[in-house]
Amino acid sequence: ILPMEQRQAVKSYIVNLIIKLSSTPDTYREQKLLITKLNRVLIEIVRQEWPAQWPNFISEIVGSSQTNETLCENNMHILKLLSEEVFDCGSEKMTSAKIKQLKAQFNQDFSTIFQLCLVIFERSQSPTLLLATLNTLLRFLSWIPLGFIFETTLLEILVSKFLPVPGFRNVALACLTEIGSMTLESSDYENKVAAAFAATVQKLGEFLSPDADFTAAFGRGSEQDRQFTNQLAIFVSAFMRTHLVLIETHCIKEALLAVQWLTRISEVREKEVFKVCLEFWNYIAHDLFHREKRPPPARKAPLGFAAAGIGPMEPPPPPPSARMQAYAPLLSFVRRIVISRMAKPEEILIVQDESGQIVREFQKDTDTIVLYKTMRETLILLAHLDIEDTERIMQDRLQGQMTGAEYSFYNLNTLCWAIGAISGTMDESAERRFLVIVIRDLLNLCEAKEGKDNKAVIASNIMFIVAQYPRFLRAHWRVLKTVGAKVFLFMLADF
Numbered sequence: 001i002l003p004m005e006q007r008q009a010v011k012s013y014i015v016n017l018i019i020k021l022s023s024t025p026d027t028y029r030e031q032k033l034l035i036t037k038l039n040r041v042l043i044e045i046v047r048q049e050w051p052a053q054w055p056n057f058i059s060e061i062v063g064s065s066q067t068n069e070t071l072c073e074n075n076m077h078i079l080k081l082l083s084e085e086v087f088d089c090g091s092e093k094m095t096s097a098k099i100k101q102l103k104a105q106f107n108q109d110f111s112t113i114f115q116l117c118l119v120i121f122e123r124s125q126s127p128t129l130l131l132a133t134l135n136t137l138l139r140f141l142s143w144i145p146l147g148f149i150f151e152t153t154l155l156e157i158l159v160s161k162f163l164p165v166p167g168f169r170n171v172a173l174a175c176l177t178e179i180g181s182m183t184l185e186s187s188d189y190e191n192k193v194a195a196a197f198a199a200t201v202q203k204l205g206e207f208l209s210p211d212a213d214f215t216a217a218f219g220r221g222s223e224q225d226r227q228f229t230n231q232l233a234i235f236v237s238a239f240m241r242t243h244l245v246l247i248e249t250h251c252i253k254e255a256l257l258a259v260q261w262l263t264r265i266s267e268v269r270e271k272e273v274f275k276v277c278l279e280f281w282n283y284i285a286h287d288l289f290h291r292e293k294r295p296p297p298a299r300k301a302p303l304g305f306a307a308a309g310i311g312p313m314e315p316p317p318p319p320p321s322a323r324m325q326a327y328a329p330l331l332s333f334v335r336r337i338v339i340s341r342m343a344k345p346e347e348i349l350i351v352q353d354e355s356g357q358i359v360r361e362f363q364k365d366t367d368t369i370v371l372y373k374t375m376r377e378t379l380i381l382l383a384h385l386d387i388e389d390t391e392r393i394m395q396d397r398l399q400g401q402m403t404g405a406e407y408s409f410y411n412l413n414t415l416c417w418a419i420g421a422i423s424g425t426m427d428e429s430a431e432r433r434f435l436v437i438v439i440r441d442l443l444n445l446c447e448a449k450e451g452k453d454n455k456a457v458i459a460s461n462i463m464f465i466v467a468q469y470p471r472f473l474r475a476h477w478r479v480l481k482t483v484g485a486k487v488f489l490f491m492l493a494d495f
Contacts, residue, residue: 011049014042014493019064022074035074043081048092051105058109062116073129074121074377079113080136082106087143107145114140114148121157127167134162142177149179150189156197159199164206170224173231176200180239190243197239201254205230210260219266232275233265237280248323256326259284261334271371274341278331284327285381289370292385324385331382332389336380339393339418340411343372347464348391348417376421383425391426393432394419398441408458416442416461420468428471435472438465439479 002010016040021031050057061079065072085093085103094102119126120133124348141149149155155176162172180197181479205446217225236258240247248254266277321327346369383390397415400406419438439462446458466473466483 004468006051006054007049007466011039011045011054014038014045014286015300016075018042019071020070020478024067025070028070028074039074039078039081042078043085046082047085047102050102058106058112062112065116069124072171073126073132076132076136077373080132080139083139083143087139092141097104103143104346107143110140110144110148112412112463114144114152117150118154120160123326124410131168131171134168134175138175138178146182146184146189150192153193155199158201159196163200163203166224170227170231172265173200173228173235177231177235177238178320181242182237190246191250192245193243197243197247197258198251198254199234200256201251204261205257208261210257212261212264214261214265215267215269218270218273226270229268229269230264230276230293232277233273234263236262236447237276238282241280241283244284252326256330259330263330264336266337275371278378279340281325281338282374282378282381285331285378288327288331289381289384292321328386332393335379335382335386335393336392338382339397340413340414342421342473343368343375343419344413345369345372345376345417345420345464347467348413348460363490372417379418379421383422387425387430390422395437398438402441402445409453412457412461416465419464423468428475431472432475435465435469445452 003234018035020027021035021038022028046054046057061075065075083106086099086106099235117137120129122488124130124133157170158175176196180193186195201297214229218229223309240255240258257278263275263279266274266281268274277331344365377389397406401412401415442458442462442465446455446462449455449458463483466479
């Protein structure tokens with residue numbers, strides 16, 4: 001809209017003002033808010049002028065970065081904003097043709113930006129400049145050519161220089177997570193991906209023990225500690241879900257150590273962190289079930305047996321593979337965590353309010369319902385992988401309720417919801433034996449506990465469990481009749 005001369009004047013004024021305010025550390029800190037606003041204005045100008053009217057923008061900003069570290073730090077913030085503008089949210093403000101043009105120009109000029117980043121990493125001693133450069137690099141990693149990552153010293157710098165330093169650890173780990181999330185289109189860099197994962201885990205192992213207490217660090221630690229716990233969970237989950245076979249082939253020792261950390265992170269009582277872990281447990285259980293546990297087809301009955309009414313012969317279960325044996329103790333730990341934290345199913349209508357009272361729920365929590373479905377699917381897969389271990393864990397926790405050592409509404413609810421979730425994972429005889437023990441113990445618990453709330457919670461859990469096992473109810477009509485009568489009584493109860 002403005003004439004060319006006025007546009008050039010506005011551009012020069014903004015650029016000169018940014019340079020002036022960013023040239024010394026004191027003014028840069030004092031005028032931080034103003035500089036941030038000016039950076040945004042500059043990006044809007046760049047979006048209009050670059051590359052047609054301002055073809056040297058990248059070379060100019062890289063050249064000015066060599067003047068002093070404070071100006072260089074602000075230039076990193078500008079490049080980060082430009083990357084976000086072009087690659088993340090450009091579709092909201094620009095046409096597809098303009099976005100394509102800017103992306104092509106950014107890729108063409110990126111080698112000079114990358115060289116600047118490497119120079120900063122190798123020579124700078126300024127923590128704020130190094131951190132700003134790492135954060136800017138993090139925005140670049142999702143779109144830059146893979147050669148800049150795997151054919152340079154970048155991975156070594158991230159792992160060896162920045163990962164051991166607490167102030168840089170979280171953003172360095174975020175960069176490595178972004179790299180680990182990339183899907184390789186060819187096998188050229190497979191060995192380097194595996195080596196990067198192994199090197200990262202080994203470096204983390206220098207200050208993290210296999211049984212590190214992430215719960216304490218998350219609860220009593222700093223915000224930086226909490227971010228590290230969350231970022232480590234994302235790193236392990238993203239890297240191994242994307243390159244599971246590759247990592248297990250080349251660095252199984254590091255893979256098992258990383259998974260062990262993830263089991264301990266799963267204990268952290270923070271919902272979003274647990275969701276990250278749960279996604280990985282669902283993935284690895286699904287992979288193990290379909291690759292290691294899928295049962296072989298039944299063999300035909302020998303001639304004469306079929307005529308006598310004897311069906312096909314069930315093959316003996318194959319011995320567990322080395323892979324299954326390696327994951328077995330970790331998956332047992334995961335079963336305990338999932339059972340102890342089972343989300344509330346949609347069918348449950350009574351809840352414990354903030355004051356500890358049992359009340360009827362009138363508004364469903366859709367987030368909890370989605371979480372329950374994921375946990376249920378994960379627990380079913382884990383039960384199929386080792387039903388004996390699953391049953392043993394549940395019976396141990398049930399005994400803890402009976403003795404009172406672990407009794408609470410929360411512990412009882414999560415256990416019963418988990419028992420209901422694994423319906424169909426046992427054969428009929430094992431299911432009958434297991435349910436008889438569970439229902440008997442819960443009925444005894446209901447008799448032993450006093451108080452309306454206790455009895456209501458236990459009774460609702462009994463009804464939930466039996467309702468999840470239709471095969472058991474069909475075979476036990478008396479139980480079905482009793483449960484049906486209890487349901488009507490419970491519906492009339494005043495909660």
